[in-house]
Amino acid sequence: MRPVIGCLGAGRMGRGIAVVFAFAGHQVVVIDFKQREAAAFEALAAEARAEIRSTLEILSRIDLLAPELVATIAERIAIVPRQQAAAALPRCDVIFEGMPEILGLKQTALAEASRLAGERPIIASTTSTILVDDLAGAIEHPGRFLNAHWLNPAYLVPLIELSPGKLTVSETTARMKALLEGIGKVPVVCAARPGFIVPRIQSLAMNEAARLVEEGVASAEDIDKAVIYGFGFRFAVLGLLEFIDWGGGDILHHASRYLVDALGDSRYAAPEIIEANMREGRIGMKTGQGFMNYDGVDQAAYREKRLAAFAAALRAMGLARDPVA
Known part of the structure; x- marks a missing residue:
């Protein structure tokens, strides 16, 4: 049984990561973690689905994906509103946070998400600028938290820079490396320093x-x-x-x-x-x-x-x- 992947935030990074894991056969839930009216969420979800579908069609046109598989892969990705986070997050085995690069916003989102998810899922921020130890304090059970810096476009660039923090347990890093290698990515581990590698x-x-x-x-x-x-x-x-x-x-x-x-x-x-x-x-x-x-x-x-x-x-x-x- 492949791990279920959660993407916290329905922006470009969350959509890109969703494509990567759905392509590799995983079920993915993208959680729009911003409070919105129902109509606003439906508009965002429609936009996200269209972008995901467009990305898969591009992969098909550049001979990385058979055209008949586009719909199958797209169907592996669910997009849900914040109101469904309490039900969706505990089902995830690994959660990637992709909120805007604002420290306070990320801390608030990670604190709530880690509480709702329970202690089982690995949680990874995808921040490109904020150090993992500046975020770890917001996490319940921070030993399961690290940073996973993806390079855009996430669905093509193989490299992912993993940055464990002072509180990250070694098993978390090992499990994340194994997960990423299993979908054809090339993870490297670097110290928590500004700018990564x-x-x-x-x-x-x-x-x-x-x-x-x-x-x-x-x-x-x-x-x-x-x-x-x-x-x-x-x-x-x-x-x-x-x-x-x-x-x-x-x-x-x-x-x-x-x-x-x-x-x-x-x-x-x-x-x-x-x-x-x-x-x-x-x-x-x-x-x-x-x-x-x-x-x-x-x-x-x-x-x-x-x-x-x-x-x-x-x-x-x-x-x-x-x-x-």
């Missing part, structure tokens, strides 16, 4: 791209082309830290020093961990140790596997060419 990295990259336009380095079109066909192409295969090891941490060390001097800006300085790795000889693959440990790794086979992944990406982009005879 991806938002911290992407905020730096996006701001730097904007600065390049501001400084007249290149046009917006060429900067984005460079990101898609260079930066994005490469890092869809190699992780950032893996890439440091691939080329050698010494290259990053020296390149960072040059950029600091040439551009007169300390934001390009390497962090202390790069300096420490240099001092201790953890340069990367060529020394057998960097951010990753390469002891016992067949490096030639490893490199060829990564190159094959690059070749597959090249073919997927329509850029692979046959050699000239």
